[in-house]
Amino acid sequence: MTTAAAGTGKKRHAALNQFGPGTQAGFHIVLGIFALLCIIPFVFVIIISFTSEDSIRQIGYSFAPLEWSTEAYTYTFKLGDQLWRSYLNSFLITIVGTSLAVAITVLYAYPLYRKDYRFRGFFNFLSFFTMIFGGGLVPTFVICKSVLGLSDNYAALIVPALFSPFSVIIMRTFFQTTVPGELIEAATIDGSGEYSTLIRIVLPIVTPGIATITLLYAIGFWNEWFLSLLYINKNMDIIPLQYLLMRMQRNADFLAKNSSMLGADASRAAMTLPSQSLKMALVVFIVLPIACAYPFFQRFVVAGLTVGSVKG
Amino acid sequence: MTGRSGIGSARRKKNFWLTTMMLPGAIWLLLIRYLPMLGITIAFKNYRAYKPNTFWNNIIKSEWVGLKNFEFLNSPDTAVMIRNTLGYNILWIILGMVISVAFAVMMSELSNRFAAKAYQTMMFFPYFLSWVVASYFVLAFLDPTSGMINALEKASGGTATNFYHDTKWWPYILTLCNLWKNIGYSTVLYLAAITGIDTTQYEAAAIDGANKWQQIRYVTLPNIRTMIIILLIMNVGKIFNADFGLFYNVPQNSGSLYPVTQVVDTYVYRAYANTHNLGMSSAAGFLQSAVGLICIAGTNAIVRKIDPESSLF
Numbered sequence: 001m002t003t004a005a006a007g008t009g010k011k012r013h014a015a016l017n018q019f020g021p022g023t024q025a026g027f028h029i030v031l032g033i034f035a036l037l038c039i040i041p042f043v044f045v046i047i048i049s050f051t052s053e054d055s056i057r058q059i060g061y062s063f064a065p066l067e068w069s070t071e072a073y074t075y076t077f078k079l080g081d082q083l084w085r086s087y088l089n090s091f092l093i094t095i096v097g098t099s100l101a102v103a104i105t106v107l108y109a110y111p112l113y114r115k116d117y118r119f120r121g122f123f124n125f126l127s128f129f130t131m132i133f134g135g136g137l138v139p140t141f142v143i144c145k146s147v148l149g150l151s152d153n154y155a156a157l158i159v160p161a162l163f164s165p166f167s168v169i170i171m172r173t174f175f176q177t178t179v180p181g182e183l184i185e186a187a188t189i190d191g192s193g194e195y196s197t198l199i200r201i202v203l204p205i206v207t208p209g210i211a212t213i214t215l216l217y218a219i220g221f222w223n224e225w226f227l228s229l230l231y232i233n234k235n236m237d238i239i240p241l242q243y244l245l246m247r248m249q250r251n252a253d254f255l256a257k258n259s260s261m262l263g264a265d266a267s268r269a270a271m272t273l274p275s276q277s278l279k280m281a282l283v284v285f286i287v288l289p290i291a292c293a294y295p296f297f298q299r300f301v302v303a304g305l306t307v308g309s310v311k312g
Numbered sequence: 313m314t315g316r317s318g319i320g321s322a323r324r325k326k327n328f329w330l331t332t333m334m335l336p337g338a339i340w341l342l343l344i345r346y347l348p349m350l351g352i353t354i355a356f357k358n359y360r361a362y363k364p365n366t367f368w369n370n371i372i373k374s375e376w377v378g379l380k381n382f383e384f385l386n387s388p389d390t391a392v393m394i395r396n397t398l399g400y401n402i403l404w405i406i407l408g409m410v411i412s413v414a415f416a417v418m419m420s421e422l423s424n425r426f427a428a429k430a431y432q433t434m435m436f437f438p439y440f441l442s443w444v445v446a447s448y449f450v451l452a453f454l455d456p457t458s459g460m461i462n463a464l465e466k467a468s469g470g471t472a473t474n475f476y477h478d479t480k481w482w483p484y485i486l487t488l489c490n491l492w493k494n495i496g497y498s499t500v501l502y503l504a505a506i507t508g509i510d511t512t513q514y515e516a517a518a519i520d521g522a523n524k525w526q527q528i529r530y531v532t533l534p535n536i537r538t539m540i541i542i543l544l545i546m547n548v549g550k551i552f553n554a555d556f557g558l559f560y561n562v563p564q565n566s567g568s569l570y571p572v573t574q575v576v577d578t579y580v581y582r583a584y585a586n587t588h589n590l591g592m593s594s595a596a597g598f599l600q601s602a603v604g605l606i607c608i609a610g611t612n613a614i615v616r617k618i619d620p621e622s623s624l625f
Contacts, residue, residue, distance in 0.1 A: 012506060015444050017419050017514060017515070017518045017524070017527075018524070019419065019524050023474065023524075024423065024424075025420070026334050026420060027418040027421065027422055028344075028422070028424075028427065029503065030413060030415075031418055031422075031428075031431045031435075032427075032431065034415070034431075034437050035430070035431040035434035035490065036434070036437060038434050038437055038438050038492060038496065039434050040438055040451075040457055041446075041449035041452065041453075042437075042441075042448070042449070044452050044453075044460075045449060045452055046449060048452060055594035056458050057458075059467070060455075060457070060459065060460060060462065060463025060466070061452050061453075061455065061457040061458050061459060061460045061463065063460075063465060064461065083332075091544050093314075095508040100602070103336075104336045104340065105337070107333040107334070107336060107337065108333070108334055108336070108337030108338075108359075110330075110333060111330040111331070111333050111334055114330060117327065117330045118327045119330075119334070123334050123338065126338060127337070127341060128625075130341060131350075132549065132604070132605055132608050132609075133601055133602075133604070133605045134345065134349070135346075135347075135348025135349040135350075135351050135352055135597075135598075135599050135601070136348070136350070136351075136352065136580070136594060136596075136597025136598055136601050137577070137580050137581060137584075137593070137597050138580065138590060138594045138597050138604075139348040139349075139351025139352055139354055139355070139582050139594055139597065140344070140348040140351070141584070142348075142351060142367065142590065143347050143348045143351050143367065144344065144348075144369075145366045146366075147347070147368075148343060148344075159340075159344070160344055160500055162317075162340055162344075163337055163340045163341065163344070165464040168337070193324060193329065194333070195331055195333075197331065197502075198333075213624075219440050223440075223441070223442035223445075224442075224443060225444050225557075226556065226557070230396060231331065242444050242445075243444075245444055245445075245448070246444045246561065248516075249448075249451075249561075249564060250564070250565070253327070261565055267478065271414075272412070278345050282450070282552060283445055283448045286445055287441060288444055288446075290440050290441065291437075291588070294433075294437060294440065295433070297404065298372075298433060298436060302436075302500055305497070305500065305501065306500070306501060306504040306505075311371070
């Protein structure tokens with residue numbers, strides 16, 4: 001299937017042959033309303049995070065609060081270090097996890113692209129089979145925890161997400177569509193070793209593919225909360241912001257309790273907490289990096305997903 | 313002779329170095345994906361702790377109990393969770409396909425390309441957010457005390473609804489959430505397929521007197537059929553898998569909503585988290601994987617019969 005190409009021919013056909021203005025207006029209304037619905041919740045949450053606690057008490061969450069306030073944000077600085085530590089953890093896990101995952105994926109996908117590699121079929125199957133069958137949640141959990149020691153440590157939040165067969169397919173397709181086989185042959189004849197061919201010759205050509213899987217992994221790690229739910233029991237020092245937020249849903253003063261403040265301080269903090277706007281401020285903290293980077297990374301992800309969905 | 317063995321050793325060397333590249337990924341797959349497949353035996357055993365209390369020793373010493381761990385299938389809870397999983401999935405596969413194909417077609421027919429790009433960008437955004445974040449979005453509207461809907465209700469003199477204890481709303485809320493998060497993704501896929509269609513097909517159709525609706529029917533839809541089928545296979549293969557985050561976080565893990573929010577994935581998790589019943593939760597997970605494998609192989613076989621080009625493997 002040719003997916004990425006023909007964007008230019010489109011205009012010609014549109015100019016030649018298109019729906020009348022009435023129908024087009026109808027399309028604009030349907031698509032426009034849905035598109036707005038997709039971002040309005042985030043705008044609403046930003047508004048709530050800047051709403052004063054009094055206003056929330058009086059009229060609830062509203063697009064037009066009675067009184068604006070930045071107390072939620074100023075509070076985040078007074079609140080001890082749990083919040084900032086979790087935010088830092090989110091960044092740390094994302095950066096370390098993504099770097100490792102991308103390296104492993106590229107190394108796994110490259111030999112799969114090499115038609116002259118002897119065990120290509122075997123390793124291809126090894127990866128593909130896990131897409132259609134698995135041991136299930138509980139055996140995986142028990143083995144990771146009691147056999148591999150993934151429990152209450154950073155490894156538990158990184159290792160189980162280090163490899164995705166889907167990203168391997170995306171990467172392999174990028175190799176297949178952008179790296180001509182003759183290039184590899186020429187490099188081999190010149191006496192280039194396999195690793196140096198990959199690093200010096202192939203990788204510079206497939207940077208768009210690497211960008212794509214980097215973004216997919218980074219978003220995956222950034223949004224990860226399930227691994228914390230499974231593997232973190234006691235060590236709240238290492239949880240990412242997503243999980244902190246999840247815990248706060250059911251336990252509003254979780255943040256104050258788990259900060260480094262002493263008993264009396266902590267309970268005083270919990271009492272005066274602008275808990276509702278504060279929670280929404282944390283949501284803003286999580287979404288903001290994605291929202292800022294989104295306009296730039298969107299096209300890579302689109303390219304990657306459309307390439308990856310073509311059958312491998 | 314020497315030349316040939318030279319080639320042979322070069323080939324061996326090449327295969328050796330390429331294999332070293334596979335190792336990190338292969339080791340990960342063996343440890344995190346294949347080792348747990350051995351753990352499936354827990355489903356057929358009465359798993360208990362023995363001395364020394366290590367996982368493998370416990371597995372080996374535990375006695376075989378046949379299908380005893382599968383007795384949960386008889387309970388009424390199981391019927392509910394299977395109904396929920398299948399019901400939501402079937403509904404969402406159909407709705408998702410119809411809506412995203414429609415959106416993609418509409419978007420491709422807009423003459424204002426800038427607007428089309430803007431709609432796509434906005435629609436794709438929720439796909440990149442987690443269900444934890446989405447659950448707060450939902451909370452902003454549905455919160456029992458401060459949520460916008462209840463605030464409006466109270467302002468107009470009505471009484472507040474406690475959404476998190478009232479099952480009747482949740483089939484709609486979950487459906488909306490699922491569409492909100494995933495429509496953008498499938499629309500992008502279909503749109504890419506439509507953009508790839510050779511424009512001369514439309515010109516030929518126009519010359520033959522086909523209007524725009526007929527062109528969609530006879531040019532656009534047949535051209536994206538393969539894409540529709542591929543996504544369908546993938547989704548039908550996952551028909552016994554539910555999006556854990558959606559069913560766990562968005563309803564705030566509220567117990568009174570279980571009749572409409574319990575699905576296989578949450579059931580397995582809760583069975584383990586609440587009762588630590590390893591045997592039963594492994595059995596449920598195993599059934600889920602096995603049925604998933606059968607579904608994906610089955611749909612693929614059917615597709616291969618009808619249209620070999622579109623099959624996945």
